[in-house]
Amino acid sequence: MEITExxxxxxxxxxxxxxxxxxxxxxxxxxxxxxxxxxxxxLKLMQEAGALRKMGAVLKHREVGFAANALCVWVVPEExxxxxxxxxxxxxxxxxxxxxxxxxDWPYNFYTMIHGxxxxxxxxxxxxxAQETGVTRRTMLYTGKExxxxxxxxxx
Amino acid sequence: xxxxxxxxxxxxxxxxxxxGSLRLVPRPFRMIGDELGMTEEQVLVRLQxxxxxxxxxxxxxxFNSDALGYRxxxxxxxxxxxxMEETALFINQFPGITHNYQREGEYNLWFTLITPNERLRxxxxxxxxxxxxxxxxxxxxxxxxxxxxxxxxxx
Numbered sequence: 001m002e003i004t005e006x007x008x009x010x011x012x013x014x015x016x017x018x019x020x021x022x023x024x025x026x027x028x029x030x031x032x033x034x035x036x037x038x039x040x041x042x043l044k045l046m047q048e049a050g051a052l053r054k055m056g057a058v059l060k061h062r063e064v065g066f067a068a069n070a071l072c073v074w075v076v077p078e079e080x081x082x083x084x085x086x087x088x089x090x091x092x093x094x095x096x097x098x099x100x101x102x103x104x105d106w107p108y109n110f111y112t113m114i115h116g117x118x119x120x121x122x123x124x125x126x127x128x129x130a131q132e133t134g135v136t137r138r139t140m141l142y143t144g145k146e147x148x149x150x151x152x153x154x155x156x
Numbered sequence: 157x158x159x160x161x162x163x164x165x166x167x168x169x170x171x172x173x174x175x176g177s178l179r180l181v182p183r184p185f186r187m188i189g190d191e192l193g194m195t196e197e198q199v200l201v202r203l204q205x206x207x208x209x210x211x212x213x214x215x216x217x218x219f220n221s222d223a224l225g226y227r228x229x230x231x232x233x234x235x236x237x238x239x240m241e242e243t244a245l246f247i248n249q250f251p252g253i254t255h256n257y258q259r260e261g262e263y264n265l266w267f268t269l270i271t272p273n274e275r276l277r278x279x280x281x282x283x284x285x286x287x288x289x290x291x292x293x294x295x296x297x298x299x300x301x302x303x304x305x306x307x308x309x310x311x
Contacts, residue, residue, distance in 0.1 A: 018216035051223035057174040058213045085302040097302035144258035147244040
């Protein structure tokens with residue numbers, strides 16, 4: 001879809017926290033000199049087009065009991081990529097699945113973010129994924145210090 | 157974060173529902189309340205409390221960078237351990253860097269970069285690659301995104 005000037009205003013007004021009020025879209029519309037109907041209509045279009053990926057909450061995973069997380073990277077044969085991705089994506093504990101470039105130094109082409117209550121939990125999930133897909137070559141990159149974690153600010 | 161607020165059964169149902177989706181309707185919190193047998197006001201008050209207690213990272217809209225004309229990538233660095241902090245802080249300064257995490261392994265610092273054009277992307281990556289703490293850099297662009305869905309089912 002083509003992103004209009006109004007869409008950009010909506011994105012700018014909505015990319016941070018949504019106001020916790022009864023009529024949030026009305027408040028946002030007022031901020032950008034639009035109407036609630038128009039804002040909702042454009043957001044629905046963006047949602048259908050995939051430009052708005054999610055409306056809702058993201059929790060702080062550590063605080064809600066998912067203390068361990070690992071970027072688990074795999075070597076998946078190219079011809080099995082879609083099939084393997086399909087199996088891995090079905091798991092709730094796997095929040096991200098990406099096919100990425102390799103480098104001469106780095107053969108891993110499939111990336112999964114795994115969240116668990118402990119390291120053992122993450123290992124068990126990875127092992128289960130390996131069993132279900134038959135992909136055996138993997139490495140677990142556990143998250144250490146988080147130097148930065150923010151949402152992107154678009155059109156600023 | 158305060159540790160004083162324990163999640164109740166109702167909180168968990170509320171957060172599970174809200175992670176799934178908030179409807180694009182004039183009064184979205186009333187709809188959430190209807191499903192849970194809560195009033196709109198109760199939902200809003202409770203969400204405010206859960207936010208203040210540190211359980212919620214963000215309630216709102218999550219956009220897809222590709223669809224907005226941006227390009228994202230994941231970059232892995234081998235950083236000399238003694239220069240980790242200054243390297244990480246230098247990287248943090250760019251607004252397009254949204255995640256910057258230390259990880260175990262030979263490649264020990266991993267960041268995501270979202271940029272509106274190729275020139276800016278190249279410029280930022282060149283500056284980072286030139287840092288004295290950086291021994292190697294890999295630009296691991298995505299070829300295909302199969303899933304992005306951060307939801308934690310609370311039981």
